[in-house]
Amino acid sequence: MPRLYKNLSLIIVIIAIIGLIALMVYTETGKEKAWIVENALGRILTPVQKGLYSVSSYVYNLFVGIGQRSSMKDEYEELKVRVAQLEKELYRLEELEKQNERLKDLAMFVDDNREIVVTGANVVAKNPGSWFNNITIDKGTKHGVAVNMAVVTNQGLVGRVIEVADNWSKVRTIVDGKSAVSGIIQRNRDNGLLKGSNTLGSEDGMCEMIYLPEDSNVAPGDKVLTSGLGEIFPKGIYIGEVVEVFKDKRALYKTAIVKPGVDFQRLEEVLVITNKDDYVLKQD
């Protein structure tokens, strides 16, 4: 009997193996429609599967939460770095846009006065202090720059070149105490001499226009241009606006305080221009 029993169990197992292989082969070959038994089985099993699935996914999410928290930290660090990068990029783009604006203005000036423009240049250095008394630009003799050429922006006169090297030049700005520019009041054609009032210790970024005639009716708000006398600066470059007029009791002339049109604290791109006889600057 035990022998038969043993054999019988083996026979049952072998039959089951054959049956399973047959089932495997049958369900393996890609059939497109579920057959009836499978269909019925599926109908019973689907709710069970659904329940199992929801339980599994609940437990799964329980564990995933723990795993994700650590991966989220890494992601956070990554994103932080990315944000920093993008912010940097944004600053760069904003910078470019601003530069573009400034250069567009300069380009308009160049278009109007193509004959006398020598070169454009970037300000690469200034003397310490909040005002630009002397500045260094990145163009020199190689680019055609020579001593006593005028330096301007679209906002007005910056100064004149006082020293030239191969590829850089030094410019004395009109607010420097040593600077003297012959100017003219646009409205009543009164001549005067513009001296920078920036000397060591008293830097206010203004110019003084001295030697104005005693009977001049110059008033705050008057525009001041270069007069062309002295032959350094072309005639008609905008310098600035009169903000105050006074007369010393014993002096024989009036003095006007002139605020330069150029923002000397934020000087970046400039134009170097040369003087030509009888050239009158065209400006908006």
Added chain:
Amino acid sequence: MREMVILGILLLNLIVQSSIFPFIEIFHVKPDSLLTLVVSFALVAGNPTGALVGFCGGLLQDLFFGNNLGLYALQYMIVGYLAGLLHGRLYVDKVFIPMLAIIPTNLLKQTVMLVYNFFSQSGMFQDRMFIQILIFETIYTIVLMPFVFSSIVKLYDNKFMRKKRHFPKIR
């Protein structure tokens, strides 16, 4: 009662395998807890139970995760039957023999898988992958085995599990 308990254990195993085990993966390998269950039942309760637990547990995996019906059932039924043959023929301690039994049974299981892959030409894994999976899965499953086996032994201390059952006898 006994059948319900076993079925419940198999279903619980299915949930644990599909939800918790993905987190204890090592080298893309999970321990095969169904194998530990099947071998444990086979060693503790002998043959009809071993083969049946293998068949049912495998079929459940087939139904819920398999590409076809029968592959897992075939694997685990053969494993359960062969492990069940050992019942009563050698002394089974609580740790060493069960752990040792995992090695040939897992090899057998993976061989069935390899044969299936050969015939179905599904190209599921290459030979190198096969060896790697075999080794890591065996080690991992061996580690799990003592806990599962001792639990099953404790389960069989209960009276309702003791009822004898045989393949049908021809009188």
